[in-house]
Structure formats: C-alpha cells, structure tokens
Amino acid sequence: MHTVYGNSISGNCWKPAFMLRQRGLPFRWVEVDILAGASRTPEFLAMNPNGRVPLLQLPDGRRLAESNAMLLHLGEGTAWLPADAYERAKVYEWLFFEQYTHEPAVATVRFWVAYLKKHEEWREKIAETMVKGYAALGVMERQLGRTPYLVGAAPTLADIALYAYTHVAHEGGYRLDDYPALRAWLARFAELPGFVAMPCKGP
Amino acid sequence: MHTVYGNSISGNCWKPAFMLRQRGLPFRWVEVDILAGASRTPEFLAMNPNGRVPLLQLPDGRRLAESNAMLLHLGEGTAWLPADAYERAKVYEWLFFEQYTHEPAVATVRFWVAYLKKHEEWREKIAETMVKGYAALGVMERQLGRTPYLVGAAPTLADIALYAYTHVAHEGGYRLDDYPALRAWLARFAELPGFVAMPCKGP
Numbered sequence: 001m002h003t004v005y006g007n008s009i010s011g012n013c014w015k016p017a018f019m020l021r022q023r024g025l026p027f028r029w030v031e032v033d034i035l036a037g038a039s040r041t042p043e044f045l046a047m048n049p050n051g052r053v054p055l056l057q058l059p060d061g062r063r064l065a066e067s068n069a070m071l072l073h074l075g076e077g078t079a080w081l082p083a084d085a086y087e088r089a090k091v092y093e094w095l096f097f098e099q100y101t102h103e104p105a106v107a108t109v110r111f112w113v114a115y116l117k118k119h120e121e122w123r124e125k126i127a128e129t130m131v132k133g134y135a136a137l138g139v140m141e142r143q144l145g146r147t148p149y150l151v152g153a154a155p156t157l158a159d160i161a162l163y164a165y166t167h168v169a170h171e172g173g174y175r176l177d178d179y180p181a182l183r184a185w186l187a188r189f190a191e192l193p194g195f196v197a198m199p200c201k202g203p
Numbered sequence: 204m205h206t207v208y209g210n211s212i213s214g215n216c217w218k219p220a221f222m223l224r225q226r227g228l229p230f231r232w233v234e235v236d237i238l239a240g241a242s243r244t245p246e247f248l249a250m251n252p253n254g255r256v257p258l259l260q261l262p263d264g265r266r267l268a269e270s271n272a273m274l275l276h277l278g279e280g281t282a283w284l285p286a287d288a289y290e291r292a293k294v295y296e297w298l299f300f301e302q303y304t305h306e307p308a309v310a311t312v313r314f315w316v317a318y319l320k321k322h323e324e325w326r327e328k329i330a331e332t333m334v335k336g337y338a339a340l341g342v343m344e345r346q347l348g349r350t351p352y353l354v355g356a357a358p359t360l361a362d363i364a365l366y367a368y369t370h371v372a373h374e375g376g377y378r379l380d381d382y383p384a385l386r387a388w389l390a391r392f393a394e395l396p397g398f399v400a401m402p403c404k405g406p
Contacts, residue, residue: 049341049342049345049346050300050304050342058289062289064289064292064293064296065296065300066295066296066299066300066303067299068295068299069292069293069295069296069298069299070292072292072295073288073291073292073295076288085276085279086261086265086267088276089267089272089273089275089276090267090272092269092271092272092275092276093267093268093269093272095272095299096269096270096271096272096298096299096302097253097268097269099299099302099303100269100302100303100306100307101253103303104303104307138252139252139253142252143252
C-alpha cells in the first residue's frame with residue numbers, strides 16, 4: 001500500500017492523494033505537523049533530506065518527493081498524462097509553471113494570511129507577492145479562455161496541479177472577479193468523476 | 204529546425220541548447236536581452252504569455268516554455284531519461300527540486316550579484332537567500348556522496364538541470380569547499396562526451 005506523509009492544509013499534499021484515489025489505489029495518510037517543525041526532525045530528514053511534504057512511500061518502501069513528480073509517476077498510463085509527445089510536453093510545462101511561478105505566489109500568500117495570520121504585519125510583502133500571483137492567474141485565464149482545460153479539451157495532470165492552490169487562492173485574499181474563464185474551469189474541474197476536495201486524507 | 208529564444212547568461216537557457224546538441228539537432232539561437240525587458244514586449248508575450256526565457260520553438264512552429272519541460276521533451280527516448288519507472292520518477296523529483304528549491308536561491312543570488320551588482324545594497328537579502336542555497340547544495344551533496352550522478356550510476360536529465368546553475372554558483376559568492384562530492388560531480392559532468400559549457404548558443 002502507498003503511504004502519503006502530508007499536511008491536510010497543503011494543496012501540494014492533496015495532489016498525490018487525489019491521484020491515488022483516481023487510480024483506485026488505497027493508501028495510508030500520515031499527518032505531518034509542518035507548523036510544529038515535524039518535517040525537519042532527524043527522522044523525517046532521513047526520509048526526505050529536503051525536509052518537505054508531501055512524501056510518497058511506494059508499496060515496496062522506496063520513496064519519492066515533489067508533488068508534481070508524484071503526479072507524473074502515478075499518472076503514467078492514465079488519460080491524465082497524454083501519450084502525444086507535444087501534449088505531454090505541455091503538461092510538463094504547466095507543472096513547472098505551477099511550482100516556479102504560481103505556487104510561490106498563490107500558495108505562499110494563502111499560507112501567510114490564513115495560517116500564519118500575518119495579514120497586517122506583512123502587508124507590503126503580501127501586496128508585492130500578489131502582483132506576481134495575479135500575473136500567474138492571468139497566464140491561466142488566457143489559456144482557459146481558449147480551451148476547457150489547460151492542455152486542451154480534456155483534463156490532465158496540469159489541471160490537478162493548478163487546481164490545488166487556485167481553488168483556495170481566496171483564502172489568501174485573491175479575488176477572481178476578473179478571471180471568468182478560470183472560475184468556470186474551477187467549477188468544471190470540481191464536477192469531474194471521482195473529484196475529492198481538500199483535505200483528502202484517506203482512500 | 205528548432206529555435207531557442209534565450210539569454211546567454213542564463214543556466215535555464217543553456218539546458219535546451221545542451222540537450223539539442225546531445226541529440227545532434229541543429230538549432231537557431233535568438234538572443235533575448237532580458238535586462239532590457241525584451242522578454243516582456245507584446246511580441247514576446249504573444250509567444251510566451253509568462254514572459255520568460257528560454258522558449259523553444261519546434262520545427263513545426265509550435266512552442267514550449269519551461270526549461271525542464273524542454274529537457275523532458277527532448278530527452279525522451281535517450282539514455283538521459285531512464286525507462287525504469289522509479290528512476291524516471293526520481294529524475295522528475297530532481298527537476299522539480301531544481302526549479303522550486305535550488306534555482307530560486309542559487310541562480311537568483313548569482314543574478315543579483317554578478318549581473319545586477321547588488322552585492323552591497325542587498326547584503327541582507329542575499330545572506331538570507333544563501334542559507335537556502337547552501338541547504339539545497341547540501342541535499343545534492345548527500346546524494347552525490349552515495350552515487351556518481353543524482354539518480355544513480357549514469358547521468359540523467361537531473362544532472363543537466365542541476366549542473367546549469369551549480370557550476371556558476373561561485374559567481375554569486377557561493378563557496379563549495381564543504382561540498383567535496385558535489386565538486387567531484389561537477390568535474391565528472393564536464394568530462395562527459397559532447398559537453399558544451401555556457402554560453403551555448405549554437406549547434
């Protein structure tokens with residue numbers, strides 16, 4: 001059985017749980033209290049030297065870090081990862097866009113505001129970061145005004161990865177009024193068969 | 204023929220150029236002056252709405268952003284991307300580690316110091332970011348003390364992605380004295396057949 005070491009408030013941790021459910025694979029969820037430093041203990045660092053969740057343990061005991069690496073690993077051979085070389089490359093493109101451009105702005109502001117309660121104290125830093133977050137959402141809006149999902153007519157791993165923090169962006173104070181295609185996509189994604197909202201702890 | 208829109212000082216742009224040469228594919232290099240805002244013009248944004256280099260144009264005219272997506276696309280079917288499912292997943296893991304944890308610290312400090320010349324002005328921000336950069340290098344050191352390359356005995360796309368900015372980390376002020384396995388890996392990588400250093404503009 002797979003094991004996910006994760007934190008229930010984390011969109012990154014929701015990704016492998018969502019994909020394991022899509023695959024019909026039962027899994028064990030081990031809650032890691034990141035706010036209390038549980039991902040930086042010697043025991044956890046022995047499992048993931050980078051000290052982050054999620055961490056996926058495969059049935060044979062081998063481990064894998066990085067949420068989008070988990071999506072690619074678990075998505076191989078499913079309709080979530082297209083066989084066509086260019087569509088597949090576009091999935092990769094969105095996955096790296098998510099981790100480099102989107103998550104550091106959209107997820108980070110949510111974490112600061114909703115969990116660290118730094119809304120007042122870090123007002124300036126939050127405002128600066130939200131400019132980047134809105135730009136990232138704008139890149140998505142542009143694509144979603146053209147295709148129902150990020151890589152075309154059908155949902156892919158790209159949509160899972162971007163849904164993770166986009167659907168809770170409002171918890172950080174982001175307003176999506178000017179992003180109609182993105183809002184329609186959020187609603188469309190949530191109606192997919194087997195959809196499971198956050199938190200997504202168990203099978 | 205492929206076209207790479209890139210900037211010669213960018214490790215991210217070196218990645219697709221390196222891989223195209225490994226594949227023996229001729230390509231055209233279009234220099235984009237990012238310091239002058241050339242990746243944010245309406246013309247460039249029409250090609251890549253995210254306003255970043257590198258941008259890869261395929262022979263059929265379709266385009267692909269994100270340097271590590273290019274590595275995966277160009278590396279498919281070569282020894283740089285293992286067929287074994289777990290080794291392949293570990294390549295993915297390192298590619299996301301590179302973009303999320305390594306590049307924002309190692310490449311960013313190099314850019315601030317060597318190109319923006321902010322060594323004095325941003326001293327505090329640089330020191331804070333270097334703590335994260337050394338931690339990322341530490342994750343690599345730990346693995347490279349165990350295996351010659353990041354995913355095992357043979358080089359993979361993971362090594363290309365991490366080589367890009369690690370081998371110029373010193374330009375930002377990083378010292379690798381305490382990272383002997385990493386230094387040995389840098390030397391090992393540079394001796395691979397077909398190795399081409401930065402800048403890597405042409406075929």
